[in-house]
Amino acid sequence: MRLSLSKLLQSERPKTWAKTVRIAVSGAAGSISNHLLFKLASGEVFGQDQPIALQLLGSERSRSALEGVAMELEDSLYPLLREVTIGIDPYEIFQNADWALLIGAKPRGPGMERADLLDINGQIFAEQGKALNAVASPNVKVIVVGNPCNTNALICLKNAPRIPSKNFHALTRLDENRAKCQLALKAGVFYDNVSNVTIWGNHSTTQVPDFLNAKIHGLPVNEVIADHKWLEEEFTSRVQKRGGALIQKWGRSSAASTAVSIVDAIKSLIIRTPEGDWFSSGVYAKGNLYGISEDLVFSLPCRSKGDGDYEIVGDLVIDDYLRKRIKKTEEELLAEKKCVAHLIGEGNGFCDLPEDTMLPGEQ
Numbered sequence: 001m002r003l004s005l006s007k008l009l010q011s012e013r014p015k016t017w018a019k020t021v022r023i024a025v026s027g028a029a030g031s032i033s034n035h036l037l038f039k040l041a042s043g044e045v046f047g048q049d050q051p052i053a054l055q056l057l058g059s060e061r062s063r064s065a066l067e068g069v070a071m072e073l074e075d076s077l078y079p080l081l082r083e084v085t086i087g088i089d090p091y092e093i094f095q096n097a098d099w100a101l102l103i104g105a106k107p108r109g110p111g112m113e114r115a116d117l118l119d120i121n122g123q124i125f126a127e128q129g130k131a132l133n134a135v136a137s138p139n140v141k142v143i144v145v146g147n148p149c150n151t152n153a154l155i156c157l158k159n160a161p162r163i164p165s166k167n168f169h170a171l172t173r174l175d176e177n178r179a180k181c182q183l184a185l186k187a188g189v190f191y192d193n194v195s196n197v198t199i200w201g202n203h204s205t206t207q208v209p210d211f212l213n214a215k216i217h218g219l220p221v222n223e224v225i226a227d228h229k230w231l232e233e234e235f236t237s238r239v240q241k242r243g244g245a246l247i248q249k250w251g252r253s254s255a256a257s258t259a260v261s262i263v264d265a266i267k268s269l270i271i272r273t274p275e276g277d278w279f280s281s282g283v284y285a286k287g288n289l290y291g292i293s294e295d296l297v298f299s300l301p302c303r304s305k306g307d308g309d310y311e312i313v314g315d316l317v318i319d320d321y322l323r324k325r326i327k328k329t330e331e332e333l334l335a336e337k338k339c340v341a342h343l344i345g346e347g348n349g350f351c352d353l354p355e356d357t358m359l360p361g362e363q
């Protein structure tokens, strides 16, 4: 039997009336994106009835690789992937974006000071903030992954006054996942029995993984793990240095687990947080109840109703152990902010970092 043209055209009608979600991804030809894009296109993140458009931003150097990425996406025949756009101009690629996953950044080269990295990458995020401000959806949700991600997110939001500051996140979910993994392994339980894990502060080796408020099987961690010395000494340092340990083993930084954690971070905002639990995200600290400087992007416990928005959870217990460490990571972020003053409209940048701390991915 021959199919008539009208029947053929009918079969090409979209199977859903859901509005296409536009996702801009920078650094789209890089290692993390190589895992992430295929998860996004498969429907694993936004659901099996949600069409998506991928708007891929690369750098001049990665222009040809970006074409290769688009070819691989085409060849994968994802039915929900309705559109792929590639380019190197953020003003073009961020058009009407509902989500912006800002992964692209320069890696810290040998001998490069953290101050230099802050400036070089800061300029990228100032420009991308301006572009988001000009052309993205006014309610775009932005997740900054490129390092140093907290300060890059602060620069980005300061350059995008049209977009609510609340909409900007720095990815600390990989750190949360790493902390959960360590607790689960130590307690001998499956990962999903570990909850209420917070990462406080900066995505650097000053980050504070919080075992005081964390739970295993709904019980405080220090009731389940009797080895308190391990919690206070080894656990924290293991989580802080996990990225570096991975590089030593494998010769490159984590890409697959980072992509997984970006998926987790998005899902945390579009799916209601389970009752009593929370997730960590680097968010604009305005209105936090912990006395942390408000004009920073600081990793805090958050919960969401699943509508893309979130609130900062305000009733965690902070003991002296945590307070001291939270202060240190806060001081580091304040110093980073001074370095990039020229990129956030606060005069001349002046860099006097307390010490040259490493990013979790560095050795």
Ligand SMILES: NC(=O)c1ccc[n+]([C@@H]2O[C@H](COP(=O)([O-])OP(=O)(O)OC[C@H]3O[C@@H](n4cnc5c(N)ncnc54)[C@H](O)[C@@H]3O)[C@@H](O)[C@H]2O)c1
Pocket (backbone or CB within 6 Å): 026, 027, 028, 029, 030, 031, 032, 033, 057, 058, 059, 061, 062, 103, 104, 105, 106, 107, 124, 144, 145, 146, 147, 149, 170, 171, 172, 173, 174, 175, 203, 253, 254, 255, 258, 359, 361
């Ligand atoms: N927050 C976290 O938890 C976390 C975890 C892992 C890695 N990271 C950071 O993520 C970033 C990317 O990591 P990766 O492994 O994918 O690196 P990668 O070097 O494999 O890829 C980065 C890509 O970004 C591109 N790029 C550079 N400048 C750009 C710009 N201005 N606009 C668009 N694209 C640009 C590069 O050409 C490259 O293709 C790094 O800064 C890394 O430190 C963060």
